[in-house]
Each structure stands twice: as structure tokens, then as C-alpha cells.
Amino acid sequence: MPFDPATLRYDARGLIPAIAQEAETGEVLMMAWMTAEAVARTLKTGRVTYWSRSRQAFWEKGATSGNLQELVEMRLDCDRDTLLLLVRQTGPACHTGRRSCFYTAVRDGAEVEILAPE
Amino acid sequence: MPFDPATLRYDARGLIPAIAQEAETGEVLMMAWMTAEAVARTLKTGRVTYWSRSRQAFWEKGATSGNLQELVEMRLDCDRDTLLLLVRQTGPACHTGRRSCFYTAVRDGAEVEILAPE
Numbered sequence: 528m529p530f531d532p533a534t535l536r537y538d539a540r541g542l543i544p545a546i547a548q549e550a551e552t553g554e555v556l557m558m559a560w561m562t563a564e565a566v567a568r569t570l571k572t573g574r575v576t577y578w579s580r581s582r583q584a585f586w587e588k589g590a591t592s593g594n595l596q597e598l599v600e601m602r603l604d605c606d607r608d609t610l611l612l613l614v615r616q617t618g619p620a621c622h623t624g625r626r627s628c629f630y631t632a633v634r635d636g637a638e639v640e641i642l643a644p645e
Numbered sequence: 646m647p648f649d650p651a652t653l654r655y656d657a658r659g660l661i662p663a664i665a666q667e668a669e670t671g672e673v674l675m676m677a678w679m680t681a682e683a684v685a686r687t688l689k690t691g692r693v694t695y696w697s698r699s700r701q702a703f704w705e706k707g708a709t710s711g712n713l714q715e716l717v718e719m720r721l722d723c724d725r726d727t728l729l730l731l732v733r734q735t736g737p738a739c740h741t742g743r744r745s746c747f748y749t750a751v752r753d754g755a756e757v758e759i760l761a762p763e
Contacts (some may be wrong), residue, residue, distance in 0.1 A: 529755050530751045530756050544662055553672070554671070555664060558722065570751065589729075600752070602747040602748075602751070604675065605741050606746070611747040621723055625723075628721070628724070633718070633720070636688075638704055
């Protein structure tokens with residue numbers, strides 16, 4: 528079946544959550560949002576392009592920082608309302624300089640930092 | 646720092662997205678939503694409990710199907726608006742009987758099923 532980004536289920540703002548996972552290691556790097564046009568751009572260019580809710584603009588990951596996300600494969604879930612992106616990440620994915628945005632764990636009721644900036 | 650579910654950032658509906666990842670293999674299984682109370686219950690019981698948007702009710706994963714998700718570790722992202730749950734999944738995570746909800750890949754512009762029901 529040909530894939531059409533318009534057939535995904537977007538929320539009231541026209542957005543769909545996209546999880547980025549490092550293709551080689553399986554590490555979950557971040558979660559951000561896409562519009563249908565961001566999905567189309569990502570597939571066309573092979574460079575992951577989100578929609579920035581704060582800036583209300585397309586956000587080609589790494590276009591300014593150099594920390595590009597190259598798309599290896601896009602997957603969708605059973606409800607067609609979440610995307611999983613297998614990527615090759617150059618440099619840290621997180622704006623804090625860490626490899627992943629998920630650097631805080633909850634252990635024994637406390638927050639523990641488990642990843643340092645690179 | 647002690648962890649308080651109230652310090653997470655919820656959307657206008659009071660929800661936060663939670664990604665479930667199999668702790669052993671790194672496979673991303675599903676994405677669903679939690680309220681602050683669902684976060685607290687999950688930490689307290691060790692059984693992953695979401696908020697069902699369609700049923701508007703707590704949804705202890707596997708309580709009816711037996712396909713429980715046991716929490717191994719909860720992590721939060723830099724913006725405190727997304728959770729990553731490392732879990733031990735009993736049976737398939739997807740209601741279609743597949744191990745993961747992300748069983749559809751986009752390859753050469755077409756949708757391809759990459760996981761069969763177990």
C-alpha cells in the first residue's frame with residue numbers, strides 16, 4: 528500500500544508525536560512532533576524534520592547545530608497516531624549536549640542523572 | 646532530588662506521553678498517555694498504568710489481557726514532558742497480538758508489515 532502522510536492521525540493541532548531511536552544501538556534519543564508536511568519532508572530528504580511548537584516552524588534537526596538525524600526507517604503504530612523513527616544521529620540529540628534527552632531516571636523515589644553531556 | 650509526578654509537564658488535557666521500551670532488547674513497544682495519578686500508580690505498583698483517552702479511565706496494562714508491563718525504570722526527558730518506560734513485557738504489547746505496535750514500516754514509499762501476530 529502506498530504511504531500517504533495524510534492518512535496518519537494528527538491531533539487537534541495537526542501534530543503527531545515522533546520517537547527517534549538510534550538504529551544501531553536501540554537507544555531512544557528524543558520525542559518531538561511532526562506535521563504531515565514534516566513527515567513528507569523527512570521521507571523526501573532523509574533528514575529528520577520536526578515541527579517546533581515553540582517557534583511554530585519546521586525544524587530540520589541539526590540544521591543549525593550540525594547534529595543531524597539521518598532517517599534510516601520510519602515506522603507507524605497500529606493506531607497510526609505515533610511515529611517511530613530509526614535514525615543515525617550525529618553528535619548529541621539533546622540540546623543539553625547529552626546523547627539522549629532521557630538522561631534522568633527515577634530510582635528509589637529520587638531523580639538521578641544517568642547521562643552526562645558529551 | 647525527590648521525584649514528584651506533579652513536577653512533570655502535562656498537556657492541556659493533563660496528559661503526558663509515555664514510551665514503553667523493552668528493557669532487555671531495546672525494542673520500542675508502544676506509546677500511550679499518563680496522568681499524574683497514572684505516573685504515581687505505576688511507580689507505586691511497578692505495573693505500568695496508562696490513562697485511556699477513549700475510555701477516560703485508568704488502564705493497567707494487561708489487567709484484563711494478562712499481557713502485563715512490569716516497570717524496570719522510569720525516565721524523563723530534558724523538557725519533563727515525555728516519559729520513557731523501560732519495561733518487561735509479558736506477551737504481545739499490541740492489541741493486534743503483535744509484540745510491538747510499530748509493525749508497519751515505510752519502505753520505498755509503501756507501507757510494509759514487518760511483524761506478524763505472535
